[in-house]
Amino acid sequence: MDFDLDNLKTAGLGLGAALSVGLNGWLAFGRTWVRTKASNANDSQQINMLQFLSDQVKELKTENTHLRDEIEERDQRIREYWKTITExxxxxxxxxxxxxxxxxxxxxxxEELRELVAASTNMSCELARIKNAERMPR
Structure with a gap:
């Protein structure tokens, strides 16, 4: 077997190039895999945050409805109080x-009683004068 140095150099260069391409491909795959994994983790985290926010929105809507009901009850009582106050x-x-x-x-x-008392007093005086006048001989 005759190995020629040029053939060996060419084979070495081909093998080196193949290894270089393979290594670059492996590194690219690794970067893509890490990026995808990070992206998936980020997506999961965003989904969890959206679910958390959605749950909070539901709780706040429930609380809002409850508070609106309380306000309506208070408004009704105030209307009744105002109605009572107005009446x-x-x-x-x-x-x-x-x-x-x-x-x-x-x-x-x-005033009428004063006038009647005065009239009664005058009548009593007049009656007393008349009685005195009858008792006295003329």
């Missing part, structure tokens, strides 16, 4: 106006 104010105004009318009527009755 009470109306009744109070009626009572106050009736009280004012009764005060005026009472004042009028007092």
């Amino acid at each position: 009470t104010e109306s009744r109070l105004q009626i009572v106050e106006s009736q009280l004012e009318a009764l005060k005026q009527q009472n004042e009028s009755l007092r």
Whole structure:
């Protein structure tokens, strides 16, 4: 077997080139595999974060609904309180106006009573004079 140095050099260069291409391919595959693995981990993490945020949104919607119901109940109670207050104010105004009318009527009755007392006193005096006049001979 005759090995020629040129053939050996050519074979060595071919083998070196093949090893270089193989090594570059293996390194490229490794980088791609690591990048894919990191990308998958990142995707999983993003999916988990989205699921977490979705769960939080659901919880906040539930809490929001609950708070809206509470606010509606409070608004209803406030409306009822205002209705009661308005009715009470109306009744109070009626009572106050009736009280004012009764005060005026009472004042009028007092005036009439004074006049009646004065008239009664005058009648008593007049009656006493008439009795005295009858007792006295003329």
